[in-house]
Amino acid sequence: MDGLGGLPHPLTGLTELESSHVPHMDALAARSSLGMTVMVREGITPGSGPGHLSLFGYDPTRYVIGRGVLSALGVGVDLDVGDVAARLNLATFDSDGRVTDRRAGRPTDADAARVVALVQGALRAPEGIEVTLVPEKEHRVVLHLRGKRLGGAALSDSDPLDTGRMALPIEAHDEESRPTAEIVSGIMEQARRILAAEPSMNGFLARGFAAFECVPSLDERFGLRGAVFAKYPMYRGVARLVGMEVPGVPVSTEDTVSVLEQNWGGHDLYFLHFKDTDTKGHDGDFDGKVTAIEEIDSLIPRITALEPEVIIITGDHSTPTALKEHSWHHVPALMASPWSRPTGHEFGESACRAGDLGVIHATDLLSLALAHTGRLVKYGA
Numbered sequence: 001m002d003g004l005g006g007l008p009h010p011l012t013g014l015t016e017l018e019s020s021h022v023p024h025m026d027a028l029a030a031r032s033s034l035g036m037t038v039m040v041r042e043g044i045t046p047g048s049g050p051g052h053l054s055l056f057g058y059d060p061t062r063y064v065i066g067r068g069v070l071s072a073l074g075v076g077v078d079l080d081v082g083d084v085a086a087r088l089n090l091a092t093f094d095s096d097g098r099v100t101d102r103r104a105g106r107p108t109d110a111d112a113a114r115v116v117a118l119v120q121g122a123l124r125a126p127e128g129i130e131v132t133l134v135p136e137k138e139h140r141v142v143l144h145l146r147g148k149r150l151g152g153a154a155l156s157d158s159d160p161l162d163t164g165r166m167a168l169p170i171e172a173h174d175e176e177s178r179p180t181a182e183i184v185s186g187i188m189e190q191a192r193r194i195l196a197a198e199p200s201m202n203g204f205l206a207r208g209f210a211a212f213e214c215v216p217s218l219d220e221r222f223g224l225r226g227a228v229f230a231k232y233p234m235y236r237g238v239a240r241l242v243g244m245e246v247p248g249v250p251v252s253t254e255d256t257v258s259v260l261e262q263n264w265g266g267h268d269l270y271f272l273h274f275k276d277t278d279t280k281g282h283d284g285d286f287d288g289k290v291t292a293i294e295e296i297d298s299l300i301p302r303i304t305a306l307e308p309e310v311i312i313i314t315g316d317h318s319t320p321t322a323l324k325e326h327s328w329h330h331v332p333a334l335m336a337s338p339w340s341r342p343t344g345h346e347f348g349e350s351a352c353r354a355g356d357l358g359v360i361h362a363t364d365l366l367s368l369a370l371a372h373t374g375r376l377v378k379y380g381a
Helices: 021-031 046-055 067-074 109-122 177-193 216-223 235-242 253-262 274-284 286-297 298-306 350-354 362-373
Strands: 032-038 084-093 097-099 131-139 140-146 204-212 228-229 269-272 312-313 331-336 357-362
Touching: 021 235, 021 286, 021 298, 021 331, 032 350, 046 235, 067 084, 067 131, 067 140, 067 204, 067 235, 084 109, 109 131, 109 177, 131 235, 131 269, 140 177, 140 204, 177 204, 177 228, 228 235, 228 253, 253 269, 253 286, 253 298, 274 286, 331 350, 331 362, 357 362
Parallel strands: 032 357, 228 269
Antiparallel strands: 032 331, 084 097, 084 140, 084 204, 131 140, 312 331
16 A cells, blocks of 8 residues: 555544554454564655565665656566656646646646657657657656667756746756756757647656666566556556566556456466555545545455465555655554464554564565565575
């Protein structure tokens, strides 16, 4: 559950998870190991990429992956080493070039695809450079660059993060990235000219530049064949980065479990991603986050009916509604297996703090799951 962790409500003293009616998660908690996880380091607020890498057993301080690469993988782009990717926002600019809407009114997927196709068809790519634009979701677009003339991807974002300001210049942070900065700046200028007649989607803001590097797969590291079930592309992207397959793309929370049921068998690890808990956290909607958690709880019996050896319920970070942002707070975690040491009878921050797992780094969850399934051998004589 994305952004699962929360903070106590000032009137009740209960977090969003603790305020939820989750009989199925509570039943699992009664036969599970409970604990709290640190995603990066104490006091460090994780982004979604580092948080997920931790859950997959990868130290996010060693594997530093830019958001552009994750988004590109998420929309199905096959990346080669040295390719550069970035996240673009379709945006609205006034006649003076100031940003009036950083998300261009959140266009429909169809409207965004039309504009992206217009730019792709009219764009003159720099010599020796392949330029591909792929719609992601609503205003989000992926920029993919390939070519020997490319340099590094240490580039600044052009998104000013506020309206009424000009787009920021895309600047190279090192000499190697200077050619890439010039190429991208030229593409952004061309897009503005091509879209000049569009009333709202008349330009791009760029952020999250990253160059693709190979990461060892789950199979190579742990002998696991993984599958991801996620509605949003970015989360499919981080799963694909570590070698997970995408058997199908769900369209809703309930459909996430339906697609899982349709594709059960043939994999060792099944990763289900639910976004609404994080969205409601960013909205500051305490009751909405409670409702999102309760909807997921209603689906738990369908998951347990598949009889997995181990079930882990946790999040990639905390998104307390009181903060409306990701936070550094520990994330509750539940691990259900026949070999657990149960300590509580409900799933919530307080019960998890008192659990037998204690506070552990999220990268340890996968090795614990491997131990609970008998996949690890004794260390030493």
